[in-house]
Amino acid sequence: MLKVSEVSASYGPIQALxxxxxxxxxxxxxxxxxxxxxxxxxxxxxxxxxxxxxAGSVEFMGRPIHRRPAESIVGMxxxxxxxxxxxxxxLTVLENLQLGGFSRRDSAVKGDIERVLAYFxxxxxRRKQPxxxxxxxxxxxxxxxxxxxxxxxxxxxxEPSLGLAPLVVREIFGIIQTISREEKTxxxxxxxxxxxxxxxxxxxxxxxxxxxxxxATAEELKRDETVRRSYLGY
Amino acid sequence: xxxxxxxxxxxxxxxxxxxxxxxxxxWRVLASLAVxxxxxxxxxxxxxxxxxxxxxxxxxxxIVAIGLNLLTGYNGQISLGHGAFVTIGAYAVAILTDSKxxxxxxxxxxxxxxxxxxxxxxxxxxxxFAVGVPALRLSGPYLAVASLGLVIALPPVLAKYDGxxxxxxxxxxxxxxxxxxxxxxxxRDQWFFFLALTTLVLMALLAWLIVRSxxxxxxxxxxxxxxxxxxxxxPVAQYKVMAYxxxxxxxxxxxxxxxSTIGLITPESIGIxxxxxxxxxxxxxxxxxxxxxxxxxxxxxxxxxxSTDLATGIFGDRQGKQLWPTIYGAVLIGVIILMPHGxxxxxxxxxxxRPAHVAEAIHGLPKALRQTAERFSWAWDIRPGRGKGTGEP
Amino acid sequence: MDVLASLATxxxxxAATFLAADPPWENPDLFFSQVVAGMATGSxxxxxxxxxxxxxxxxxxxxxxxxxxxxxxxxxxxxxxxADVNYWIVFFLVLALxxxxxxxxxxxxxxxxxxxxxxxPVIVTLGLFVVFNSLTAFIWAQGQLxxxxxxxxxxxxxxxxxxxxxxxxxxxLMVLVIAVIVMLALYLLFNHTxxxxxxxxxxxxxxxxxxxxxxxxxxxxxxxxxxAMVGAVGGILVAPILFLDLVTMLRVILFAFAAAVLGGLDSxxxxxxxxxxxxxxxxxxxxxxxxxxxxxxxxxLPVALLVLVAILLVRPTGLFGRRAVRRV
Numbered sequence: 001m002l003k004v005s006e007v008s009a010s011y012g013p014i015q016a017l018x019x020x021x022x023x024x025x026x027x028x029x030x031x032x033x034x035x036x037x038x039x040x041x042x043x044x045x046x047x048x049x050x051x052x053x054x055a056g057s058v059e060f061m062g063r064p065i066h067r068r069p070a071e072s073i074v075g076m077x078x079x080x081x082x083x084x085x086x087x088x089x090x091l092t093v094l095e096n097l098q099l100g101g102f103s104r105r106d107s108a109v110k111g112d113i114e115r116v117l118a119y120f121x122x123x124x125x126r127r128k129q130p131x132x133x134x135x136x137x138x139x140x141x142x143x144x145x146x147x148x149x150x151x152x153x154x155x156x157x158x159e160p161s162l163g164l165a166p167l168v169v170r171e172i173f174g175i176i177q178t179i180s181r182e183e184k185t186x187x188x189x190x191x192x193x194x195x196x197x198x199x200x201x202x203x204x205x206x207x208x209x210x211x212x213x214x215x216a217t218a219e220e221l222k223r224d225e226t227v228r229r230s231y232l233g234y
Numbered sequence: 235x236x237x238x239x240x241x242x243x244x245x246x247x248x249x250x251x252x253x254x255x256x257x258x259x260x261w262r263v264l265a266s267l268a269v270x271x272x273x274x275x276x277x278x279x280x281x282x283x284x285x286x287x288x289x290x291x292x293x294x295x296x297i298v299a300i301g302l303n304l305l306t307g308y309n310g311q312i313s314l315g316h317g318a319f320v321t322i323g324a325y326a327v328a329i330l331t332d333s334k335x336x337x338x339x340x341x342x343x344x345x346x347x348x349x350x351x352x353x354x355x356x357x358x359x360x361x362x363f364a365v366g367v368p369a370l371r372l373s374g375p376y377l378a379v380a381s382l383g384l385v386i387a388l389p390p391v392l393a394k395y396d397g398x399x400x401x402x403x404x405x406x407x408x409x410x411x412x413x414x415x416x417x418x419x420x421x422r423d424q425w426f427f428f429l430a431l432t433t434l435v436l437m438a439l440l441a442w443l444i445v446r447s448x449x450x451x452x453x454x455x456x457x458x459x460x461x462x463x464x465x466x467x468x469p470v471a472q473y474k475v476m477a478y479x480x481x482x483x484x485x486x487x488x489x490x491x492x493x494s495t496i497g498l499i500t501p502e503s504i505g506i507x508x509x510x511x512x513x514x515x516x517x518x519x520x521x522x523x524x525x526x527x528x529x530x531x532x533x534x535x536x537x538x539x540x541s542t543d544l545a546t547g548i549f550g551d552r553q554g555k556q557l558w559p560t561i562y563g564a565v566l567i568g569v570i571i572l573m574p575h576g577x578x579x580x581x582x583x584x585x586x587x588r589p590a591h592v593a594e595a596i597h598g599l600p601k602a603l604r605q606t607a608e609r610f611s612w613a614w615d616i617r618p619g620r621g622k623g624t625g626e627p
Numbered sequence: 628m629d630v631l632a633s634l635a636t637x638x639x640x641x642a643a644t645f646l647a648a649d650p651p652w653e654n655p656d657l658f659f660s661q662v663v664a665g666m667a668t669g670s671x672x673x674x675x676x677x678x679x680x681x682x683x684x685x686x687x688x689x690x691x692x693x694x695x696x697x698x699x700x701x702x703x704x705x706x707x708x709x710a711d712v713n714y715w716i717v718f719f720l721v722l723a724l725x726x727x728x729x730x731x732x733x734x735x736x737x738x739x740x741x742x743x744x745x746x747x748p749v750i751v752t753l754g755l756f757v758v759f760n761s762l763t764a765f766i767w768a769q770g771q772l773x774x775x776x777x778x779x780x781x782x783x784x785x786x787x788x789x790x791x792x793x794x795x796x797x798x799x800l801m802v803l804v805i806a807v808i809v810m811l812a813l814y815l816l817f818n819h820t821x822x823x824x825x826x827x828x829x830x831x832x833x834x835x836x837x838x839x840x841x842x843x844x845x846x847x848x849x850x851x852x853x854x855a856m857v858g859a860v861g862g863i864l865v866a867p868i869l870f871l872d873l874v875t876m877l878r879v880i881l882f883a884f885a886a887a888v889l890g891g892l893d894s895x896x897x898x899x900x901x902x903x904x905x906x907x908x909x910x911x912x913x914x915x916x917x918x919x920x921x922x923x924x925x926x927x928l929p930v931a932l933l934v935l936v937a938i939l940l941v942r943p944t945g946l947f948g949r950r951a952v953r954r955v
Contacts, residue, residue: 050834050837050838069842070838071839071840071841074839074840075840079838082834082838086835087832087835088835089831091824091831095824095828098821099828099839099841102821102824102840102841103839103840146839150839150840312746368936368940371940371943372940373943375683375689375888375892376888376892376939376943378689378749379884379888380935380936383932383935383936386881386928386929386932387928387929387932388929390929391929510753517746517750518750521744521746553765556764556765557765559760559764560757560761560762562757563754563755563757563758564758566751566753566754566757567736567750567751567754567755567758570740570747570750570754571736571739574740574743574744
């Protein structure tokens with residue numbers, strides 16, 4: 001479904017990605033792992049069109065998207081839930097969700113709001129509240145819900161566990177798994193919490209200073225020496 | 235010798251010295267400034283009285299600009315109303331050097347000019363302090379509008395209390411004559427120029443010392459992040475008020491020079507437009523740069539003339555004379571778009587060019603041209619509904 | 628000195644000194660008329676201020692050229708009126724032109740400076756101020772100035788209308804009506820349409836907006852277009868009162884800025900409220916000449932500015948502005 005080939009990208013003089021290649025197959029949950037600053041978020045930003053790659057290509061459902069502006073990519077079925085949530089803080093929960101469905105031309109949007117709220121019942125209670133009045137966990141749920149509103153074939157999740165309490169994180173990851181199952185959404189998950197990521201993913205890539213250093217199935221990664229020592233702590 | 239030729243020689247000489255391998259690196263900047271100064275000192279003797287008096291104005295506004303840059307460029311506070319401090323300084327000098335005893339309740343004899351100018355600076359600084367304290371509460375556009383209010387409100391106050399200020403007609407004073415040993419060498423305009431220039435150099439030196447000192451570093455820290463500065467233990471409020479006070483001092487000194495070289499101050503002498511132009515000057519010249527402030531002063535004085543020349547050149551004499559502000563405005567817009575960090579910023583970037591950079595730029599030219607064409611494709615791409623442009627916004 | 632003399636006069640005969648006209652309790656009709664008339668003038672300030680706020684909210688830029696852009700298109704309207712085009716057709720054509728100019732300005736000269744140093748857009752709008760003013764002078768100042776501009780066909784600015792408790796001109800009534808319509812239209816746009824939601828989203832978080840599929844560039848252009856259109860309405864409404872001259876908008880823009888700042892630069896209703904407050908205070912103060920009574924009418928401007936600064940010190944982001952939260 002998604003094919004990233006030899007992508008390089010930089011922020012001014014700083015090179016963030018060096019010839020990164022990865023693939024995500026339909027229906028999978030694929031994890032993109034690595035330490036802080038390894039280039040995980042940058043990879044997602046290249047895919048969603050926020051960052052122009054200096055080399056390489058990105059193909060989504062067979063079509064090249066690396067030259068397209070970000071606003072045109074959502075409509076193709078690719079939704080990015082950015083790092084730090086990036087909600088519209090003064091708009092209400094409902095309005096944030098409505099904006100998630102902005103790119104859709106069909107009329108099922110209203111119904112979808114209810115479906116999304118069904119995944120996150122606590123948001124349903126707060127639907128008229130501004131986004132900045134929500135707790136961290138609720139905000140993350142809203143961000144994911146907003147991403148779902150676009151009825152994406154592929155969902156990019158950037159560090160959903162960031163800054164959240166472990167219990168909340170567990171809850172959210174459970175919901176992510178449910179979404180993958182029920183909506184048949186393919187998910188590319190960027191995470192620093194390697195253990196958690198590998199518990200729901202089928203395949204994984206490890207990034208270090210802008211390059212892929214390891215790729216394998218989740219099982220293999222969990223058993224791998226370096227991964228265990230550097231990221232899992234045992 | 236044509237004025238612009240002289241300027242060109244000055245700049246070229248300074249640039250040559252700046253990059254001449256012959257001179258040891260440590261002395262290059264100083265040497266290039268010395269060369270620049272030398273040529274500038276020579277100019278009043280060759281370019282005629284009108285251009286000399288314009289250069290005097292450049293030096294005077296340069297002092298204001300340096301002070302304003304300390305406040306805005308180094309400390310991050312906006313002031314559109316600095317003309318008020320210039321006015322205050324000018325009035326102070328006018329009143330203090332007045333032999334007719336404007337200060338009705340004090341039996342004072344006239345002060346010598348240099349003392350009056352310094353006093354004017356301190357009086358303006360006092361006002362700066364008074365403004366700087368409430369300014370702590372405001373920031374950004376709110377501060378800008380409030381500061382504009384200062385320069386709008388001052389003229390009616392000055393006009394009203396005419397016992398002290400001479401009302402709407404202002405005060406007219408004889409200008410200081412050149413000291414004895416120079417009297418034979420310089421005519422009036424040349425004397426005024428050197429008076430202004432000397433003051434400018436002194437004030438620039440002072441600014442350089444401030445910027446390099448703890449104060450300067452504190453100013454910059456406050457500008458970049460007040461919260462971080464506070465966390466680092468810097469008393470933010472103190473430094474912000476200090477910046478305002480110092481910049482007002484500069485304005486006052488400049489006002490004193492203005493009074494000395496022009497001989498007349500009225501409530502409208504400086505005006506709202508000029509006050510806003512001081513701000514424009516430092517942004518165009520380069521924020522956070524002393525040289526940039528002087529360049530800004532230069533642009534401020536000469537751009538109208540240049541715009542008129544350009545306008546009459548393009549549109550002919552009659553229409554040109556009416557359209558020159560359009561050219562002026564267009565040039566301002568063009569300069570700031572092309573040089574986002576001002577002229578000084580652009581020069582700084584240019585000076586750091588290495589042959590490798592140039593080679594890279596040339597290599598990337600075809601791609602850059604294609605990207606530019608893509609960005610402007612909206613001009614000829616009128617397909618409705620689709621997102622316009624293919625590049626990043 | 629003047630201060631002591633004024634004080635002496637004031638203390639000797641209060642009412643006659645304080646008020647230049649019958650006090651409100653003796654002549655309520657005059658008072659309310661002045662208040663309503665002040666609301667009308669204030670609405671015009673509010674409209675221009677609204678334009679300033681719309682741009683500030685969406686792009687963090689203060690458009691110093693707001694008044695001159697409005698002046699330019701109003702002059703275009705004048706030319707069309709001279710050619711005997713119907714008033715309302717001219718009205719909407721001028722609005723369309725203003726919108727186009729606003730969008731064009733954003734795309735060509737504002738966009739390049741939006742990402743860079745924050746003071747650069749100020750220079751651009753100052754430059755635009757000069758450009759628009761001089762273009763207006765060049766095109767229309769060949770003939771005679773000032774030029775007259777008609778009031779709306781629905782209300783002459785010479786005939787009075789009796790509201791019962793107040794008396795104002797028909798034109799002033801039209802100003803109030805149109806101001807309300809504009810506010811209503813903008814409210815509906817921003818709060819009940821998809822487009823308005825997109826514009827609000829873009830103003831808060833442009834990058835997230837892109838991820839929603841919103842074309843941020845188009846939203847920015849739209850914001851500037853709307854602002855220019857609102858400013859144009861202000862220009863058309865003020866022209867019959869102040870007459871079209873090169874300095875017409877200069878007086879208005881100062882008060883409009885004060886109104887925008889007073890109301891809070893990110894609050895559209897604040898802009899209108901600020902404008903109305905300034906309009907009312909201006910009218911009532913000049914009618915009754917109270918306020919700066921100890922300082923004389925020449926100081927009404929400084930005193931007014933002092934009051935504005937005082938209000939700002941109490942509420943540093945205006946009456947309705949969002950308090951800037953310092954995020955560490």
